[in-house]
Amino acid sequence: MTPRVRRYAEEAGTPIGLTADQVLAKVGPRQGAYQFLPHPAGNARRAVMLRLRGDGFTVSQIGRWFGIDASTVSYWTRGCGRRR
Numbered sequence: 001m002t003p004r005v006r007r008y009a010e011e012a013g014t015p016i017g018l019t020a021d022q023v024l025a026k027v028g029p030r031q032g033a034y035q036f037l038p039h040p041a042g043n044a045r046r047a048v049m050l051r052l053r054g055d056g057f058t059v060s061q062i063g064r065w066f067g068i069d070a071s072t073v074s075y076w077t078r079g080c081g082r083r084r
Helices: 003-016 020-024 032-036 042-054 059-066 070-076
Strands: none
Touching: 003 020, 003 042, 020 042, 042 059, 042 070, 059 070
């Protein structure tokens, strides 16, 4: 993980009271009534992914840093990054 990823996570999490580690933490499956509630760090995670994608990082790299599949990163960053 690069220092840029941690800095972006810190910048995205600070306004909502989350640390960089909380923004970057992998979220497991949620159970019961909680499974339909959005994760508190969801918007911050997406903002970091969008910034990294805009900086030219690949979906595979971003997926490794967040502990998720590259197709998930592609879904959340669709329309951002380099165009072919």
